[in-house]
Amino acid sequence: MAPEDEHSVIKTAERRTGGYLADSLADLQEAVRLYDANRFIGHIEKVELVKGDVTQTVPAYLAREPQTVVSLLHLDLDLYEPTCVCLENFLPRMPKGAVIVFDELNNRTWPGETRAVLERIGLNNLRIQRFTYEPHVSYTILE
Numbered sequence: 001m002a003p004e005d006e007h008s009v010i011k012t013a014e015r016r017t018g019g020y021l022a023d024s025l026a027d028l029q030e031a032v033r034l035y036d037a038n039r040f041i042g043h044i045e046k047v048e049l050v051k052g053d054v055t056q057t058v059p060a061y062l063a064r065e066p067q068t069v070v071s072l073l074h075l076d077l078d079l080y081e082p083t084c085v086c087l088e089n090f091l092p093r094m095p096k097g098a099v100i101v102f103d104e105l106n107n108r109t110w111p112g113e114t115r116a117v118l119e120r121i122g123l124n125n126l127r128i129q130r131f132t133y134e135p136h137v138s139y140t141i142l143e
Helices: 003-017 025-037 054-064 080-093 112-120
Strands: 072-075 099-102 129-131 134-141
Touching: 054 080, 072 080, 080 112
Parallel strands: 072 099
Antiparallel strands: 099 134, 129 134
16 A cells, blocks of 8 residues: 555544544454554564454464463453453463553443453452543553
8 A cells, every 4th residue: 555545544534533443344454554564573463353252252362372471451341241251361371560451440331341350350459540631441560
């Protein structure tokens, strides 16, 4: 894709939302391609998008890629069961110093994430931190 075409894709995304938004797997794949285009060793794949239900795709992915280590886990699943599956599968692969980001922790509208964290990790095992500029997103650094 020519640079002027890349600019067109970015402008289209900006017009849609006032920022960047990927509405489909194809949009996400294009965003990753653009992101990787000018990165160091850009010819080596650094992102793999897996389409599907995480309750099925996460265990299958980790069975296929047993060497996987997770340093950053961003949970934005809203619901109890998929959050549980991610915690059960990814936590054993997270070293000390790894970060878990929560998008709906303590959110009355989406209680599933909080319930999953309470049951799978326990809040007393975490030091929850928040961003001053974002009241809903929180994170913890594993100790």
